[in-house]
Structures are given as C-alpha cells and as structure tokens.
Amino acid sequence: MPKAQRDLPFAPLSEAFAQNPYPFYAALRDTPGLTYFEDFDVWLAARFDDVTRIVTDNRMVRSMEHIAAPEEVAAQKRAGNWHDMPHHARFVQFSLLDSDGEVHDRLRKQVFKLFTPVMVGRLRDEIQAYVDGLIGALCDRTEIDFVEDLAAHVPGHIIGRILGVPDEDCPRLRVWSENIVQYFDIDRSNERKALAERNTTEFYLYLDELKRERERAPREDLLSQMIASQRAGHMSDDEFISTAMLILMAGHGSTIDVLGSGLHALLTFPEEMRRLRTDGGLMKTAVQEMFRYESPLPFFHRYATEEVDIAGQVFPRGTKFGVLYGSANRDPAQFPDADRFDAGRTPNWHIAFGRGAHFCLGNHLARLDMDIIFSTLLKRFKTIELTEPEVVYKRGLSVRGPEALKIHWQPA
Numbered sequence: 406m407p408k409a410q411r412d413l414p415f416a417p418l419s420e421a422f423a424q425n426p427y428p429f430y431a432a433l434r435d436t437p438g439l440t441y442f443e444d445f446d447v448w449l450a451a452r453f454d455d456v457t458r459i460v461t462d463n464r465m466v467r468s469m470e471h472i473a474a475p476e477e478v479a480a481q482k483r484a485g486n487w488h489d490m491p492h493h494a495r496f497v498q499f500s501l502l503d504s505d506g507e508v509h510d511r512l513r514k515q516v517f518k519l520f521t522p523v524m525v526g527r528l529r530d531e532i533q534a535y536v537d538g539l540i541g542a543l544c545d546r547t548e549i550d551f552v553e554d555l556a557a558h559v560p561g562h563i564i565g566r567i568l569g570v571p572d573e574d575c576p577r578l579r580v581w582s583e584n585i586v587q588y589f590d591i592d593r594s595n596e597r598k599a600l601a602e603r604n605t606t607e608f609y610l611y612l613d614e615l616k617r618e619r620e621r622a623p624r625e626d627l628l629s630q631m632i633a634s635q636r637a638g639h640m641s642d643d644e645f646i647s648t649a650m651l652i653l654m655a656g657h658g659s660t661i662d663v664l665g666s667g668l669h670a671l672l673t674f675p676e677e678m679r680r681l682r683t684d685g686g687l688m689k690t691a692v693q694e695m696f697r698y699e700s701p702l703p704f705f706h707r708y709a710t711e712e713v714d715i716a717g718q719v720f721p722r723g724t725k726f727g728v729l730y731g732s733a734n735r736d737p738a739q740f741p742d743a744d745r746f747d748a749g750r751t752p753n754w755h756i757a758f759g760r761g762a763h764f765c766l767g768n769h770l771a772r773l774d775m776d777i778i779f780s781t782l783l784k785r786f787k788t789i790e791l792t793e794p795e796v797v798y799k800r801g802l803s804v805r806g807p808e809a810l811k812i813h814w815q816p817a
C-alpha cells in the first residue's frame with residue numbers, strides 16, 4: 406500500500422482543530438478508504454464501521470512487540486523519545502491496556518470483577534455524599550469554574566477510594582496522573598519527559614509503600630484484592646504497580662474532560678437541558694449522549710499482526726492504524742443527525758469506551774459519576790449559564806475537553 410500523503414485538511418495539533426475537530430473528521434469520513442497521516446505514521450480510520458471493524462478484529466494488537474523485532478521496537482522508542490525512562494517503561498509503557506493475548510487476559514481478569522455494574526453501584530451513596538459535600542462548599546459562590554472547582558475533584562477521589570488510597574493523598578494522584586499522561590500527547594520535549602519519569606517514580610514509590618501496608622493489614626479494597634491475586638501467582642511485582650497506576654490514570658482526566666464537555670453541551674442545547682430538568686428519567690441516555698457527542702478519548706491505535714483488508718484496501722502485517730473514536734461517534738451513517746446533542750437518543754451504540762478486548766473497564770464507574778453529578782446539579786440549581794460564550798478546548802488529538810468552564814448558577 407503506497408503511503409502517499411493525501412492533501413487533506415487534517416491538522417490535529419492546530420487551534421482550529423482543538424476548538425472544533427468535527428469538520429476535519431467529516432472530511433476524513435468523506436474520503437474513500439483509509440487515509441495515511443504521515444505526521445503520526447498511521448492509517449486513519451474515521452468511519453464508524455471501519456473503526457469498529459479494526460478494534461474488534463483479533464488480528465489487531467495494541468503492542469508493537471507482536472509485530473516488530475526487539476531492535477526495531479527499541480529504535481521506534483528512540484524515535485518517539487520514549488527511551489531512557491526506566492520507570493515509565495516498566496510501569497506506564499507496559500500495562501494491561503498496552504498488552505495483548507494471554508498477558509492482557511490474565512491481568513484483566515484480576516481486576517475485572519471489581520468494576521461490574523453491581524460492584525460499582527455499591528459506590529452510589531458514597532459518590533453522592535462526596536458530590537453533595539463539594540457542591541455544599543461551593544454553593545455560596547455565584548460563579549465557579551466547573552472544571553477546576555468541581556469536576557476535577559471527583560474521579561481521583563472515587564478511584565482512589567476503590568483502590569484504597571487514603572483521602573488525604575488523592576490530590577497527589579491527580580498531579581502524578583496529569584504529569585504522566587501528558588507525555589502521551591504531542592509535546593515530547595526532554596523537559597516533559599523528565600517530568601513524566603520523575604512523576605512515575607514518585608507514584609511507584611508511593612504505591613509500593615501502600616502495598617506493603619496492605620500486605621501487613623489487608624482491607625476491603627482493590628489493592629488488597631490485587632495482593633491476593635499476586636500471592637496466587639497471577640501478577641508479578643511490576644504488573645501489580647502498572648495495573649494500579651493504569652486504573653488510577655485511565656479514568657481520571659477523561660472523566661474530568663467529559664464532565665466539562667457534557668455540561669457545555671447542555672448549555673449549548675438549552676432545550677435538552679430543559680428536557681432533562683422535566684424528565685430526570687432521561688439522565689441515563691443523556692450521559693451516554695455526552696460520551697458520544699464529545700468523546701473524551703478520541704484517538705487510539707492498533708497494529709495488524711497479519712495482512713488485512715479494510716475498507717477495500719489491503720494492508721501488510723505491521724501496519725499501524727489510528728482509530729478515531731471521536732469521529733466514529735459523529736458518523737451520520739451510524740447516528741442520525743449526528744451533530745445534534747439529543748438527551749434521549751436511543752439506540753446509542755457509541756464507541757467512546759472502545760470495543761473488543763480492550764473495552765473500557767471503568768465505563769460503569771464513569772457513567773455513575775456523571776449521572777450523580779448532573780442529577781445533583783440540575784436538582785440544586787435552577788439556572789446554570791456560561792459567564793463567557795467562548796470556551797477554550799484542550800489541544801491535541803488524544804484528548805477532548807474544555808480547559809475551563811466558567812459558569813454562574815442560582816440555587817433552586
């Protein structure tokens with residue numbers, strides 16, 4: 406397959422893309438076949454059918470180790486400035502998410518049962534109490550930044566609770582998580598690299614110490630359960646730390662982002678906010694629609710382990726695909742009136758949590774957080790409005806969410 410770079414208006418690192426990526430995605434979807442994007446050396450899949458096809462095909466993997474010799478993997482790491490970061494390589498570059506086959510299945514099995522709807526549902530009262538407390542502390546103010554003052558506190562606190570991190574340490578999780586995750590995006594300068602490595606090291610030492618505490622005195626938390634798995638021989642020391650880190654990081658920024666863009670969508674479609682206020686039973690579909698409408702993790706990748714035929718093109722083993730969940734979720738061939746936010750949209754088989762072997766483990770938890778926060782907001786505030794019409798979105802292809810969301814609100 407010739408890798409001719411097509412002349413496409415696709416500029417994922419630009420400000421225009423950050424503010425509104427959807428015309429760019431539409432142009433990609435309208436281009437026949439998949440499109441080679443030289444900057445990232447990937448073939449981009451933008452249509453819902455192509456994206457789904459790739460991520461549910463068991464010949465596709467996330468980890469390059471399956472398709473390249475160790476020297477080639479090392480060379481690629483150097484090219485991407487992923488080398489010389491020993492802790493990051495041990496605990497972040499290797500993970501449940503970035504493994505495949507037997508290793509992936511084994512690790513996923515160790516933590517899967519704690520994220521089922523029943524287990525997550527047991528956290529409802531605790532999340533509600535935490536959100537009530539946060540809102541209670543803010544409601545004397547007429548104006549807040551919804552992202553920084555409210556959304557940013559919830560996911561870290563709740564995931565920390567599940568794992569067994571003491572409440573007073575949860576704010577540190579956010580700092581570690583942000584400084585590590587930022588390195589997956591565009592700017593791979595040596596300064597950011599050093600920051601990611603330093604934060605991975607601190608995070609590792611912290612988790613290692615907490616693990617020792619739980620080994621001495623187990624509790625009813627995920628860390629204690631993972632220790633039991635490890636004792637039964639299902640996890641190595643490094644896998645233990647890497648899995649705990651992934652759980653803490655995977656749903657952190659993404660939940661904050663979709664809380665921000667979800668509220669922004671309700672403010673942009675006030676008739677949908679009114680619908681939700683009059684029929685609280687719509688909250689479940691409204692939350693699903695928030696994930697579809699502004700997918701907070703819009704871009705992932707896969708490698709082909711053998712020759713594959715996608716969208717009428719043949720790709721050799723080793724091809725890297727960029728799967729655009731954010732674009733698939735706006736594909737009009739799958740979602741009627743796809744650019745409209747519809748709080749009651751049914752069916753809504755969006756792909757914001759992926760599909761196939763790597764389907765998001767935390768999806769029930771993320772949806773529960775959203776349900777509780779939005780239900781509480783609508784109950785406690787009779788008006789919520791933007792203080793400034795312009796909302797600035799984060800730059801980059803891998804994340805989608807507002808930098809800030811300044812609102813004023815009036816208690817009911």
Ligand code: HEM
Nearest residue numbers: 501502655656659660705757758759762763765766767771
């Ligand atoms: C806004 C919320 C979230 C979104 C949009 C999201 C999205 C995703 C997506 C798209 C994947 C699959 C990646 C791929 O296809 O390559 C994934 C995997 C994963 N997510 Fe989430 N996620 C969210 C929240 C969470 C939360 C709250 C947790 C944990 C508490 C979590 C834990 C995980 C884990 C462990 C994986 C790896 C699963 C595997 O490889 O088998 N996520 N997530």
